Amino acid sequence: MPMSVQHMRYTSKTTALRVLHREQQHHIEKLRSMKPGIDMRPPKEYPHVSFNAKRMQMEAERNSAIERENKILLGKMYSIMNSESEEFKDQPMKSATSLNMTVRKQEYDRIARENQAIMQRILHRAPHFDRHSLDEDWKKTQGYLRNISEYPFTLGHLPPASTKRRQLKPIGYGGGYAEVQLETTVAADGDLSTQTTVQS
Numbered sequence: 001m002p003m004s005v006q007h008m009r010y011t012s013k014t015t016a017l018r019v020l021h022r023e024q025q026h027h028i029e030k031l032r033s034m035k036p037g038i039d040m041r042p043p044k045e046y047p048h049v050s051f052n053a054k055r056m057q058m059e060a061e062r063n064s065a066i067e068r069e070n071k072i073l074l075g076k077m078y079s080i081m082n083s084e085s086e087e088f089k090d091q092p093m094k095s096a097t098s099l100n101m102t103v104r105k106q107e108y109d110r111i112a113r114e115n116q117a118i119m120q121r122i123l124h125r126a127p128h129f130d131r132h133s134l135d136e137d138w139k140k141t142q143g144y145l146r147n148i149s150e151y152p153f154t155l156g157h158l159p160p161a162s163t164k165r166r167q168l169k170p171i172g173y174g175g176g177y178a179e180v181q182l183e184t185t186v187a188a189d190g191d192l193s194t195q196t197t198v199q200s
Helices: 013-032 053-082 101-123 131-148
Strands: 162-167 171-173 176-186 192-199
Antiparallel strands (some): 162 176
């Protein structure tokens, strides 16, 4: 229930609060007794719609016809099996044999022999590369890398950060001589930075 009457104009706060509670209770009763404007009840069911007797009758007649035909077919098969001719009862059944069975067996044996020979050649085949020559070639390649590299490094790794100083000859500067120093720094990511220092 609301307890504030600040939005109301009143002479007595107690009376205004009682009126507010009564109106709130009346509003709740109206909401409880409210009826929907749309009919939400399920529609009326009609037996002839949900229960199709004609369709069920047709299905029953079709099933009975299929069962009758199956019984007739089963009777015919039983009579054929029991009325077998006497001349075929004592003769053994001959198995079907292929006319080119010998040729197929010879071809299979030839393929098996060829596969066996190929496997033996693969197993007895010597390796065609020399590990010693590969090591010598790699050492030669490392020597080439050391000769052409300005900064020493190992293949596969970045060059370490290093500092290389170069002294230049003194040059004339304002009537005197100045000494110029160049400082080159190699960072770990391969970037080069040069710093020049002039000393009078």
